[in-house]
Amino acid sequence: MADKTLKDVSEIMKDRDICMLTTTTSNGMLASRPMSNNRQVEYDGDSYFFTWEGSRMVADIEMDNGVNLGFQQGYGLFISITGTAEVTRSREKMEEHWVEDLDKWFEEGLDTPGLAMITVAAKQIKYWQGEDEGEIRL
Template sequence: MPTRTLKDLAEQMRGIDIAMLSTITENGYIAGRPMSNNGEVEYDGTSYYFTHEETRTVGDIRREPKVALAFQGKDGFSLAVEGQATLSQDRAEMQAHWTPDLDRWFEQGLDTPGLTMVTVVAERAHYWAGSDEGEVTV
């Protein structure tokens, strides 16, 4: 029986710098890659990541938007999220989710050619925290 809420999970996610984003490839394999996670934002079931338009990530999501996210936090806290991804190159949308630490990967900031935002809307989240384990439907 789950004992935590989405708000509880959001609190434990603070400070997690990297999330693992997994997609389904054109051959049906699962491909994972680390993505910068903005721990300063209160998690509400939607995550935002930035990448380049020509990456496998974007191609995979265009073919199959079902994705997974994995987070590893402090004190044995882990979170697996299953959701749907969308892609955007709308500057205003990207500006709303841009943080200065992203400049280390995108030197031209929001003006980076081919910059693409991946939005993942969670459908369910399974967590582990010591002996506490549960699932939250988002």
């Protein structure tokens, strides 16, 4: 078992933009969808995702805020982050994490009606990289 730190995992995640965000649905099933973390390279245990306020994902999180994020690169790196999610509609909080690339999905930028941001606070990070594997609890 390896002893990576949060800083080590942050460096590994630096170029990983897309992950699978998994929620629990109202009927108890798991639902996963690809999400962009906007290349938040200074990973401190929190991940930020923009979405539509009326999405099934938002409804799932407001019912049960336990989520999982799955990152993968090729066959050599896997990261699983278990945490809690919070939905915000606060423009002030969203401004801190907005990047221009998001305009292709949210054409009016931060003024897009129905815009929401999901913050995932990690509680546990598990990683596998070749023979190296480990866990970080936050």
